[in-house]
Amino acid sequence: MSCGEFELIARYFNRVTSSRRDVEKGIGDDCALLNLPEKQTLAISTDTLVAGVHFLRDIHPADLGYKALAVNLSDLAAMGADPAWLTLALTLPEVDERWLAAFSDSLFELLDYYDMQLIGGDTTRGPLSLTLGIHGLVPVGRALKRSGARPGDWIFVTGTLGDSAAGLALLQHHQRLSDPAVHEALIKRHLRPMPRILQGQALRNLATSAIDLSDGLISDLGHILAASRVGARLNLETLPLSAALHDHFEPEQVLRWALSGGEDYELCFTVPEVNRGALDVALGHLGVPYTCIGQIAPEGEGLTLLENGKPRRFNHKGFDHFDAK
Amino acid sequence: MSCGEFELIARYFNRVTSSRRDVEKGIGDDCALLNLPEKQTLAISTDTLVAGVHFLRDIHPADLGYKALAVNLSDLAAMGADPAWLTLALTLPEVDERWLAAFSDSLFELLDYYDMQLIGGDTTRGPLSLTLGIHGLVPVGRALKRSGARPGDWIFVTGTLGDSAAGLALLQHHQRLSDPAVHEALIKRHLRPMPRILQGQALRNLATSAIDLSDGLISDLGHILAASRVGARLNLETLPLSAALHDHFEPEQVLRWALSGGEDYELCFTVPEVNRGALDVALGHLGVPYTCIGQIAPEGEGLTLLENGKPRRFNHKGFDHFDAK
Numbered sequence: 001m002s003c004g005e006f007e008l009i010a011r012y013f014n015r016v017t018s019s020r021r022d023v024e025k026g027i028g029d030d031c032a033l034l035n036l037p038e039k040q041t042l043a044i045s046t047d048t049l050v051a052g053v054h055f056l057r058d059i060h061p062a063d064l065g066y067k068a069l070a071v072n073l074s075d076l077a078a079m080g081a082d083p084a085w086l087t088l089a090l091t092l093p094e095v096d097e098r099w100l101a102a103f104s105d106s107l108f109e110l111l112d113y114y115d116m117q118l119i120g121g122d123t124t125r126g127p128l129s130l131t132l133g134i135h136g137l138v139p140v141g142r143a144l145k146r147s148g149a150r151p152g153d154w155i156f157v158t159g160t161l162g163d164s165a166a167g168l169a170l171l172q173h174h175q176r177l178s179d180p181a182v183h184e185a186l187i188k189r190h191l192r193p194m195p196r197i198l199q200g201q202a203l204r205n206l207a208t209s210a211i212d213l214s215d216g217l218i219s220d221l222g223h224i225l226a227a228s229r230v231g232a233r234l235n236l237e238t239l240p241l242s243a244a245l246h247d248h249f250e251p252e253q254v255l256r257w258a259l260s261g262g263e264d265y266e267l268c269f270t271v272p273e274v275n276r277g278a279l280d281v282a283l284g285h286l287g288v289p290y291t292c293i294g295q296i297a298p299e300g301e302g303l304t305l306l307e308n309g310k311p312r313r314f315n316h317k318g319f320d321h322f323d324a325k
Numbered sequence: 326m327s328c329g330e331f332e333l334i335a336r337y338f339n340r341v342t343s344s345r346r347d348v349e350k351g352i353g354d355d356c357a358l359l360n361l362p363e364k365q366t367l368a369i370s371t372d373t374l375v376a377g378v379h380f381l382r383d384i385h386p387a388d389l390g391y392k393a394l395a396v397n398l399s400d401l402a403a404m405g406a407d408p409a410w411l412t413l414a415l416t417l418p419e420v421d422e423r424w425l426a427a428f429s430d431s432l433f434e435l436l437d438y439y440d441m442q443l444i445g446g447d448t449t450r451g452p453l454s455l456t457l458g459i460h461g462l463v464p465v466g467r468a469l470k471r472s473g474a475r476p477g478d479w480i481f482v483t484g485t486l487g488d489s490a491a492g493l494a495l496l497q498h499h500q501r502l503s504d505p506a507v508h509e510a511l512i513k514r515h516l517r518p519m520p521r522i523l524q525g526q527a528l529r530n531l532a533t534s535a536i537d538l539s540d541g542l543i544s545d546l547g548h549i550l551a552a553s554r555v556g557a558r559l560n561l562e563t564l565p566l567s568a569a570l571h572d573h574f575e576p577e578q579v580l581r582w583a584l585s586g587g588e589d590y591e592l593c594f595t596v597p598e599v600n601r602g603a604l605d606v607a608l609g610h611l612g613v614p615y616t617c618i619g620q621i622a623p624e625g626e627g628l629t630l631l632e633n634g635k636p637r638r639f640n641h642k643g644f645d646h647f648d649a650k
Contacts, residue, residue, distance in 0.1 A: 031404045042360075046458060075356050091375060120370060129449075138358075227354070
């Protein structure tokens, strides 16, 4: 690719559309320069997405632009942080203007929604992959960590579980459900997950721990249990399932997706009994359901899965990107 | 790769060796949490390095671990920033413990040298590439930008130019110089560039603009000229050249490397006449030479290359990564 093509690529990304006043210098120098507001802690997360591993090779660039940012926003949501700045390292096999236009338009649409600014990045030639560095702000001492869950705390999840995995399965196996609206809804849950930013922020004073569900409930809840040194009891009959899943798939399959399907990008969090009333006030008006699915137990108990009070075994672990070929 | 291999990889990188107190939470949650000191501006840069494009495929992992960080540190140096935190997104074709040990040991040696902390990242399977996100701190209002050069300012560079390009040429063509010490010195200049962190910090109050030389003097000085809307006159006979280059290569080749070889990772900066005395005090004791190579001119003049006062044409542009195949 030539120097001119570099400039062409830059044209798609060198847009300042936010009204942020904390960006002293964005794209165009050796570094971006950012001035943090007082009494804010910086939250930083990095994610790499590789074609064929993290997304289907034939994904539409608009879906990729949306999802790459959405899954990073989900990490900020899990900390209760307010989105601020993004860096994007993009490795492309070739310069395709239609691809770049669709990808960048979709990315900037979501950036604008959260008044975020793209502050830097890098473009290189190579097999298609993206690395995003996302930066958010959270009041000092108020970030939601994985490590604060205590025995007795209630375990909650936002939204419904397993829809994204169902959508991925439909895409991978080129299946179509009889009901087109349901079909599209599940595909959308996979391609256009909605980061739970507002919910995360509302939980800052209420939750003792939080994580976003990227690898599957069992795997991600496991991170909370490990970091907090506690166990948990999950009541499988309370897992929030969409009508789409419930009506169109076998119960065993649905349960597998809900527990270990991955890419739900819902929040899983723990709340002490004393905060349950305040939780209803804080989350009740945000338009996304939230469901109590179990309770934190002492560390020695490990993770127990109960179905109507009876223990149940489950062998499927969460999604592990390195298992994919 | 399996879940166990993930944990294995994590073991090489989940080391806390710095004494930083601004890291509230490093690796191990959805985001890292950082608390900035007061009156500091955050400087952020992102670089992707792809095997076969940015580094030779047979590079030793210890050299790669060093260089990947050093070239990012060079971006901080160009802003006058103090290194703080790193994120590392690593895409690997396979898990090779010897490779991981050599790479990470080398990376952490340089991180430790600057008391930096690795605060997060991501490991994925795919063709070998790295994306580093580097974060530094600079007192508010004191960052060195590209945009402050004014007509009359003197143009300086640190160190010597072209050595890295010579070292790369030796590696690529499997050539050996007759003098082994000179040979190794040039290779080292390519594989182990020394970021000019201290020089950048010393220039905070003295330089009107700065950039690090990654693509070659003409290309990078061009960024200062464009951002500052000025021209420049370069005196080619003043370009600082190492004895290694001067003694072992043709003058035309040496000039080409010095002007457009790339990967010098020296600083190029501009200083007004009034600060030249202070510059000698600030840089004189840091052990790296610095040389005045020209002067900033009005914008209309563009970039003029002079050899003993006579204009000279030069056609080679800087290194463009997308030109490489």
